[in-house]
Amino acid sequence: MSSGDEGSLTEDGRYLVVNGRRWRATDPAIPEKLRQELVNELMAARRLVRTDPATARPRVQDAKVALGERGDKWWEPTPDGQRVRLAAAMRALLRHRKPESTICPSDAARVAGGDSWRDLMGTAREVAAELAKDGIVTVRQRGADVDVATATGPIRLARGPEWSGS
Numbered sequence: 001m002s003s004g005d006e007g008s009l010t011e012d013g014r015y016l017v018v019n020g021r022r023w024r025a026t027d028p029a030i031p032e033k034l035r036q037e038l039v040n041e042l043m044a045a046r047r048l049v050r051t052d053p054a055t056a057r058p059r060v061q062d063a064k065v066a067l068g069e070r071g072d073k074w075w076e077p078t079p080d081g082q083r084v085r086l087a088a089a090m091r092a093l094l095r096h097r098k099p100e101s102t103i104c105p106s107d108a109a110r111v112a113g114g115d116s117w118r119d120l121m122g123t124a125r126e127v128a129a130e131l132a133k134d135g136i137v138t139v140r141q142r143g144a145d146v147d148v149a150t151a152t153g154p155i156r157l158a159r160g161p162e163w164s165g166s
Contacts, residue, residue, distance in 0.1 A: 004141060007019075007023075007108045009025055010022070010025075011132070013025060013028060014073070014075060014098055016081055022150035023069070023146040024068070024069045024070070025068075025069070026039075026067045026068055026069060026072070027067060027068030027074035027114070029074070029113075029114030029115060030067065030068070030108050030110070031111075034105070034110055034111050035065070035067070036061050036098070037093060037094070037096050037155070038067050038089070038092055038096070038111070039067070039098075040062060040064075040096060041062075041063045041092045041093075041095055041096040042059075042063035042064065042067065043118050044059075044096070045059030045060045045063055045166060046060060049124070052068070059092070060067040061097060062088040062089075062091045062095070063088075064138075065084060065088035065089075065090035065091075065106050066085060066088045066108075066111055066112075069083070071084055071085055071088070073084065074114075077112075078083045079123075080152040082112050082113075082120060082123060083123060083126075083127055085112040086100065086108045086109065086112050086120065086123060086124050086127040087108075087113070087127050087130070087131060089107070089108035089111040089112060090103065090105070090107075090108045090127065090128065090131060090137065090157060091131075091136070093107055093111075093159065093160070094137070094163075095106065099159060100122075100158075101158075102135075102140060102156035102157055102158045103156065103157050104130050104155075104157070105121065105125055105127075105157060106121065106124070106153065108124050108127070109121050109123075109124040112124075112131055125148055128148055128157055129149060129156070131157075131160070132160060133150055134160075134162060135160045135161045135162030135163075136159075136160050136162055136163060137156070137157045137158065137159065137160045137163070138156070138158045138159070138161070139151065139155050139156075140155065140156045140158055141153065141154070141155050
């Protein structure tokens with residue numbers, strides 16, 4: 001980011017400095033299309049903070065965690081932190097897209113894994129299974145609901161029966 005009112009990145013690119021205050025920068029390894037979706041979700045959530053804080057705050061939290069601005073440091077990921085970030089990315093991307101839309105677990109893996117996103121695919125499927133168990137997401141294959149534990153091949157995630165914008 002350029003210097004000026006918008007702030008400037010520290011030399012290592014990990015923090016944004018605005019008016020002398022340091023904020024964690026967005027993970028630069030997030031693919032641009034997914035980064036923009038998450039930023040759009042964050043902005044939509046922030047607009048709701050004054051009128052519907054109970055709905056807005058979890059949305060802001062998920063978007064910021066997915067972007068790498070909260071939670072584990074994106075440059076020092078831990079296994080638990082990656083699971084949290086994967087779940088946040090799944091929820092944030094599903095919120096941002098139309099209610100009937102689906103996402104691929106690889107979208108969340110690309111957000112949390114950078115160039116090593118393929119290494120996170122097993123974990124992304126595990127996180128999807130946990131969210132499915134809680135009813136937050138539904139796992140689909142070729143348009144039909146499936147059990148992620150027994151599904152082989154590509155799967156998609158949709159909003160589940162317990163989805164409440166969670």
